[in-house]
Amino acid sequence: MILNSYAVLLAFVAALRLALGLLVIGLGTRAWLANHRSADPDANSDRFYLLLLLALLLLGLNAASWPLMYLLLQSYVSEFPGVMCIYGVTRIGEGSLGAARHLPGLLTLLQLTKPALMFAGGAWFVLYLLNRQTPTSPLLSRLFVLLLPFGALATVDAVAELTYVTLPKTEERPSSGCCTIERDGDRFQPVGLTGGRAGLWLTAGFFCGTGALVAVLSALSRRSATAPGNASLTLLCIAAIAMTAVGGLFLVDVAAPTLLGLPYHHCPYDLLPRVPEAVVAATLYLVGGFSIGWAWVARQFGSHPETSLLIPNTIQSLLRLGMWCYVASVGMLSLELVLAP
Amino acid sequence: MRRQTRAALFLSGLALVVGLPLLGFWARRDGPPRCAFDGLPIEPVYRVTVHHDFDEPHEFCCVQCAERWLKHRPRALVVVTDEATGQQISAMLAWFVRSSVVTNRVTGNRVHVFQERADAERHAAKFGGDILEGAARPLQ
Numbered sequence: 379m380i381l382n383s384y385a386v387l388l389a390f391v392a393a394l395r396l397a398l399g400l401l402v403i404g405l406g407t408r409a410w411l412a413n414h415r416s417a418d419p420d421a422n423s424d425r426f427y428l429l430l431l432l433a434l435l436l437l438g439l440n441a442a443s444w445p446l447m448y449l450l451l452q453s454y455v456s457e458f459p460g461v462m463c464i465y466g467v468t469r470i471g472e473g474s475l476g477a478a479r480h481l482p483g484l485l486t487l488l489q490l491t492k493p494a495l496m497f498a499g500g501a502w503f504v505l506y507l508l509n510r511q512t513p514t515s516p517l518l519s520r521l522f523v524l525l526l527p528f529g530a531l532a533t534v535d536a537v538a539e540l541t542y543v544t545l546p547k548t549e550e551r552p553s554s555g556c557c558t559i560e561r562d563g564d565r566f567q568p569v570g571l572t573g574g575r576a577g578l579w580l581t582a583g584f585f586c587g588t589g590a591l592v593a594v595l596s597a598l599s600r601r602s603a604t605a606p607g608n609a610s611l612t613l614l615c616i617a618a619i620a621m622t623a624v625g626g627l628f629l630v631d632v633a634a635p636t637l638l639g640l641p642y643h644h645c646p647y648d649l650l651p652r653v654p655e656a657v658v659a660a661t662l663y664l665v666g667g668f669s670i671g672w673a674w675v676a677r678q679f680g681s682h683p684e685t686s687l688l689i690p691n692t693i694q695s696l697l698r699l700g701m702w703c704y705v706a707s708v709g710m711l712s713l714e715l716v717l718a719p
Numbered sequence: 720m721r722r723q724t725r726a727a728l729f730l731s732g733l734a735l736v737v738g739l740p741l742l743g744f745w746a747r748r749d750g751p752p753r754c755a756f757d758g759l760p761i762e763p764v765y766r767v768t769v770h771h772d773f774d775e776p777h778e779f780c781c782v783q784c785a786e787r788w789l790k791h792r793p794r795a796l797v798v799v800t801d802e803a804t805g806q807q808i809s810a811m812l813a814w815f816v817r818s819s820v821v822t823n824r825v826t827g828n829r830v831h832v833f834q835e836r837a838d839a840e841r842h843a844a845k846f847g848g849d850i851l852e853g854a855a856r857p858l859q
Contacts, residue, residue: 462757462825640758642791648758653747655739706736713740 380457384450385543391443392539398436399533402525405429410522426518430506433525436532437499444492447539448650451485457547464647465568476550484542491535497668498528501675508676508692512684520679568645570631577632584628587621588708595670595701598694605690606697611674618670618700625663633711639719656714662707669700754780756788757826764805765822765832767858770796781828782815786857797858801834802842810858814839818848830857 379385409429451464458470471481502524509517572580594614598606606614634646637653649656673696680689752761755769755777767785769777771792779785782799789795797810814833820842822828830851833839839850851857 459824460827462759638758639753640755642788643757652758653743655743658735658739702732706732709736710740713737714743717740717744 379544380547382453384453388446388450389543392536395439395532396536399529402433402529406522406525413519440495440499463645465645474549477545478549484538487538495531500668501672502528504672504676505680508680511688516682516684570644571627572631580628580632583624588704591621592701592704595697599697605693611677614670615674618667622667636715636718659707659710662703666700666703669696672696752778754784756784764802766800768798781823781826782830782857783826783828799832802831803838808834815851816843816848818846820846
């Protein structure tokens with residue numbers, strides 16, 4: 379266990395999130411049952427404010443824990459010989475015999491649950507805002523149901539984070555025999571995902587694909603246009619997922635080496651300490667994709683006679699947010715690539 | 720949303736999109752030289768410079784990083800630094816010693832460069848190393 383200020387702060391936030399996650403699951407189940415049994419929808423609404431406030435607090439803490447995790451990993455870089463960036467820290471424990479062998483798996487899990495939590499929290503918040511605009515809160519029951527997976531995901535994430543912080547980081551390796559090849563030097567070197575051969579295709583795919591997505595979003599979010607239906611939103615979601623994958627490949631194989639001025643060093647983590655404004659661009663791109671997903675969630679789970687007039691406006695606002703996020707992200711990234719060393 | 724609010728939002732967004740990259744570029748413009756392979760700071764006494772035709776020279780923090788670079792772009796003229804005097808010499812004329820002394824904790828490089836054979840032998844004897852000759856010579 380490596381104890382520094384980031385580890386203490388992250389452990390504290392994770393402990394809070396664990397407690398809140400469990401509270402949200404427990405109170406959410408009780409509230410859902412109470413709401414289900416009660417004939418009068420207004421009868422229990424006052425009791426639910428605490429739960430909704432807890433959920434909002436959990437949402438905020440989840441958002442804070444994401445950058446905190448990377449700050450912790452950055453603070454660990456100097457602790458391990460041979461490690462030069464966060465990528466190296468993510469490989470610590472690989473091939474180890476002791477408890478440290480779980481470290482890479484835990485980090486992989488955390489790097490998947492963090493964005494999933496942000497998406498789930500944002501989707502829940504969109505429905506919460508939609509529900510607040512109605513006179514009788516018809517989405518309350520759905521909000522409670524959605525709190526259960528959100529709370530469960532936050533709990534899993536917090537437990538994984540606490541485990542990562544507390545696990546010993548000392549590697550126990552089998553003694554090298556005549557047949558063991560020492561590859562420690564290469565273990566911490568980040569390599570490209572496409573072998574460096576698809577750079578041109580990735581660049582073209584990223585800019586053309588995002589441009590096409592922005593054009594579609596612009597057309598669909600125009601105030602004079604009608605809000606897209608289920609099928610259009612589902613297709614848009616698939617396109618956003620595909621573009622997020624292309625964006626990830628582009629970031630690792632093209633953008634990070636160019637922005638860092640290191641053509642054979644494919645490490646997006648290095649952008650955090652060296653080109654932090656690129657992280658803003660990447661975050662905006664992710665929020666753009668999330669906005670499309672949230673619009674889909676609003677369409678799928680927000681339907682009710684009372685919200686029928688609100689949903690089209692909400693969906694168009696989210697699509698507009700997505701479009702501007704994509705435009706800002708690509709604009710920033712283009713300028714950064716032009717200015718890169 | 721009022722027209723003025725929208726205009727203010729648009730201008731703030733534009734300032735963010737244009738201002739942040741420019742600010743980052745300005746903040747990094749006078750940074751110390753960094754290794755072209757892994758971005759680590761370069762200590763002058765271990766500096767290796769690789770000159771390719773029709774390209775700017777690339778600087779490296781150690782022999783190991785320069786060797787890894789040359790695996791990707793092999794044809795080059797390599798200039799190394801004599802650890803004893805700090806002088807720049809061609810890699811063809813240098814003596815290389817692999818010893819127990821690590822020049823860079825991150826890369827784990829143990830290869831040392833000397834202009835004179837006597838300096839190389841002295842380092843090898845003092846720190847338990849070997850002079851690298853023939854096929855074992857790096858940067859060839």
